[in-house]
Amino acid sequence: MGKLKRNERIAAIVKILSDNPNRIFTLSYFSDLFQSAKSTISEDIVVTKQAMEKANLAKIETMTGAAGGVKLIPITTAHQNKEILGEICSRLKDKDRILPGGFLYMIDVLYSPHIIHSVGEVFASQFDYKDVDYIVTVETKGIPIALMVAKAMNLPLIILRRENKVTEGSTVSINYVSGSSGKIQRMSLSRRAIKPGSKVIIIDDFMKAGGTAKGMIDMMKEFDAEVVGTGVLIATKEPEKKIVNDYIPLLILEEVKEEDEQINIYPNENLLNLI
């Protein structure tokens, strides 16, 4: 490429860092790419850092030493959480979403790239994932959200399946009891998907009693992996005591009243008061 001016180099650096959150780029990488001295790149990165932090768009971490590098860490403020989660709530409160049995139609929200990109960044701001190896979810509705969390944290995604598949090689399967329906369900995962001794964060779209999350935790034990965090987009208020203890919901669904056509859903207050 032609020689870039400072402004242009900064623009290019931001694009590359934004597309690859939590990935370390060395000064040499940029210095080769732009045919510029490392000292010049260092100055560009100082500006990038100031801009991202002044505008509350991300955190920029620089590492010194032989390697010397930089990475972008997605972060949302309490104010941004309020906006993101408020928008989702207002969309989900539409009474046309009420389905027979008091279920809520929400796949359009769960599969909207724009919305769940933000959800991924909200989750990334809630967990300490420094030592985490994988994001784990179970098919199907939670996959897009879990992928966006994995992308924000730069971690591989693991999807537990309902059935064994020939394309996964030898698998481990477990049965678990769905807490809300009491039905016995099954999940399976390829033996080679997770390295023993790993740490994982579980992400799902919805939690009622917590049976599915418990199933995932049990499955992780089969792989000698430790669950260090659980996040769900929506948790129901009742039952207040879930089968799992530690989990972070972004939204609380208190009630869907079929007769009155009312949906009572609101953001988890803990996320609106940080800093």
Place this chain on the structure above:
Amino acid sequence: MGKLKRNERIAAIVKILSDNPNRIFTLSYFSDLFQSAKSTISEDIVVTKQAMEKANLAKIETMTGAAGGVKLIPITTAHQNKEILGEICSRLKDKDRILPGGFLYMIDVLYSPHIIHSVGEVFASQFDYKDVDYIVTVETKGIPIALMVAKAMNLPLIILRRENKVTEGSTVSINYVSGSSGKIQRMSLSRRAIKPGSKVIIIDDFMKAGGTAKGMIDMMKEFDAEVVGTGVLIATKEPEKKIVNDYIPLLILEEVKEEDEQINIYPNENLLNLI
């Protein structure tokens, strides 16, 4: 936020545009955000455009008129395709991936946020999606790729399910014949998921005979929707004549030799020779 300098405004603009590809931001949006004159923002955007295009990182489109706005369009060059697809091939060629029956273990690649983010941009560069309304896929392995394509194109994602779900309301189900196994399979979709008269692009991870893609095309007919493109990450070389005609594969899988432990997979040449 505090007043940003030109450099910092450009950095912030690039971050916002990169996180929201194909989404139009008005000059007023940035002018309010940065408390700067629209003429100043216009100049910032000129620099942003030059930087993205000089460094082959994206296309920036500006729209004049009352609304007046800017959007970032992800684009990959033939050279970038070669690099991205070459890296995926070299990962998939590892003989340890060969499973009984000549299947390939590849979920770690299909679920790697970093890899499939690039795959999403490669697909976005291959299709004309100006008038497209949805990206459509079928659960499960293709979901992450389809989501990344949907994100790059700023389109909602539709996931066809294998079974009816209470959380989707009334559904349309069809049976289709899996081209390779000859087995009859089923897919279903919520009635309200797609507006009649829509245009869609189908994205999946793998195509052998094309039966699943044909099933998705048939399903779209039930919704009076038109399939204007089909993309798959990997298509097998044999059978050369698939059930569907028009599709864009990124990679061609020619052969998996179990005895010789050889995997013959390579990029679709058409993607390496553009411009």
